Ligand code: EZ4
């Protein structure tokens with residue numbers, strides 16, 4: 001089998017998605033996600049101008065060699081644009097392999113290791129009361145694990161608090177919106193949220209929280225300690241992780257489990273975190289870290305060090321990514337949990353898919369490949385629209401992490 005052609009598909013059914021479609025000489029095609037929120041067209045150009053010409057004529061079954069050709073062979077390595085482009089190729093090739101062999105991708109990764117993939121949903125509200133109402137709504141939908149975020153008194157906007165009830169989308173059309181931040185107000189507020197949730201929902205529900213890279217290690221230690229009575233499933237991205245040693249300090253101060261890595265691109269971003277057992281869950285995800293071929297290696301390293309996976313699964317990852325994540329999650333032994341933010345009906349219509357939510361689990365579907373298609377005619381109705389994630393400033397105007 002040979003790769004005949006490939007093209008990048010760009011659509012905006014409410015938000016922008018970059019999809020790679022690779023076609024073979026046997027009529028089978030594969031799909032890969034290359035969406036990078038706020039920098040979508042950089043990946044599209046990387047693929048169209050620099051990667052696709054190198055793919056033509058190659059054997060799509062040679063996923064390992066093609067991966068190294070694009071990573072090692074490019075000389076300039078790593079980074080979110082490069083690794084999202086490589087991921088799009090890798091996902092599409094595994095989709096082709098599955099279709100050619102007439103089997104779901106999970107069977108090529110070791111087969112099913114569990115009957116379903118436990119997912120967590122996002123409950124958020126303008127205050128603690130409203131967040132608690134949302135948590136209740138998610139429990140009624142069957143979720144066993146719920147991420148809770150709430151607005152912070154005195155701050156006009158907060159990460160994770162949406163305008164819509166079911167669909168949270170942090171990117172906005174036009175230029176980057178500006179948010180305002182206060183670490184003190186945040187640290188004083190969050191424990192009250194989880195105190196209330198434990199009183200109302202008891203001990204069994206898995207509760208998660210995303211700090212979104214906004215604390216210093218010692219502040220994160222304080223937050224982790226103050227949340228210990230409410231035994232969170234995890235505290236996510238407590239500090240920015242360019243300096244991996246920062247997590248050592250967080251670890252020394254709290255038994256609240258730590259998850260990190262949705263913005264990581266390669267195994268090198270997580271190497272010290274994993275081998276030193278400074279984290280409990282690695283959040284790297286297929287689309288931003290080189291696809292199955294690379295994430296498999298990350299998961300295997302993690303397995304040796306008591307670290308489980310918790311793949312990123314926000315709405316800026318397309319249904320192709322979500323399907324790919326489910327095939328990966330159901331196959332590996334050290335799966336922890338999968339994030340699941342529902343896409344809008346418009347997005348689901350562009351990407352018809354076989355995965356399904358059932359009583360707190362997602363099931364990848366039994367069809368060949370990834371089980372996702374792409375409606376090119378419908379997608380063409382929604383051309384690219386410039387959109388950015390917010391930027392964040394402290395109360396005095398200092399530029400801060402978003
Ligand atoms: O802010 O995917 O855990 N989920 C997250 C997401 C990220 C977005 C950024 O594009 O942190 O909501």
Ligand code: CO
Pocket residue numbers: 210212236237262
């Ligand atoms: Co996050």
